[in-house]
Amino acid sequence: DADVTQTPRNRITKTGKRIMLECSQTKGHDRMYWYRQDPGLGLRLIYYSFDVKDINKGEISDGYSVSRQAQAKFSLSLESAIPNQTALYFCATSDLASDTDTQYFGPGTRLTVL
Amino acid sequence: GQNIDQPTEMTATEGAIVQINCTYQTSGFNGLFWYQQHAGEAPTFLSYNVLDGLEEKGRFSSFLSRSKGYSYLLLKELQMKDSASYLCAVRDSNYQLIWGAGTKLIIKP
Numbered sequence: 001d002a003d004v005t006q007t008p009r010n011r012i013t014k015t016g017k018r019i020m021l022e023c024s025q026t027k028g029h030d031r032m033y034w035y036r037q038d039p040g041l042g043l044r045l046i047y048y049s050f051d052v053k054d055i056n057k058g059e060i061s062d063g064y065s066v067s068r069q070a071q072a073k074f075s076l077s078l079e080s081a082i083p084n085q086t087a088l089y090f091c092a093t094s095d096l097a098s099d100t101d102t103q104y105f106g107p108g109t110r111l112t113v114l
Numbered sequence: 115g116q117n118i119d120q121p122t123e124m125t126a127t128e129g130a131i132v133q134i135n136c137t138y139q140t141s142g143f144n145g146l147f148w149y150q151q152h153a154g155e156a157p158t159f160l161s162y163n164v165l166d167g168l169e170e171k172g173r174f175s176s177f178l179s180r181s182k183g184y185s186y187l188l189l190k191e192l193q194m195k196d197s198a199s200y201l202c203a204v205r206d207s208n209y210q211l212i213w214g215a216g217t218k219l220i221i222k223p
Contacts, residue, residue, distance in 0.1 A: 042118065042203075042212075042213030043157070043201070045211070100162045102162060107155070108156055
C-alpha cells in the first residue's frame, strides 16, 4: 500500500465550484505540505503544516484553504475554483526527526477547472 | 529573489553518462535535494547534499559546492527507464524548499 495517498486522482470541475482534495499518510510523519505544479515551473508551495495545530501559508496560498484533521490527514480546498487553478497538485510529508527532513510525495491530483 | 537554474532539456544515449547541473541563489542554505519525476507521476527522492563534495548512490552521484552555489547530478550507465525530469531543490534559511523547474532527460537507444 502507498504511504501517501491522494483523492481524487483526477477531477474536472467548473468555475465557481468548491472542491476538496484529500491527502492521507501512513508514514507517521508530523509535517505535511500541499504543492501545485504547472508546466515549465517548479513546484510551488501552497500551505504546510508542522503538526495538527500548526498551519502556515506558502508562496501561493490565495484562493486556497487547508484543514489538518489529524496527524495523518491534510485537506486542500478551493473555495471558488477558477481556470488558472488548473494544475497538478501534490501532497508531501516529512519527518522532522529524520536527519534530512526529506519530503515524500503522494501520486498527485490532476485538477481541471473549466 | 531566490532562484534555481537548471537546463530545460538534455539528451543522452543509452549506456552513456550524463551530468545535470543546478545553480542556486537562495536566502540561506540548509541542504540540496535531487528528485526524479516521470511524466504525470510523483517526484521521488534521489539524493541529499548538505556538505561540499560527492555523494554516491549506485549509478547516481550528486555533487555540491556551497561556495559556488552549484550542484550536479551524475547518472552513469544510462538506461531507457532513466528518461524523466530531474528536479533540484534547495532548503533556504526559512527551512522551505525552493524548486527548480526541472531538467527533462531524453535517453536515445
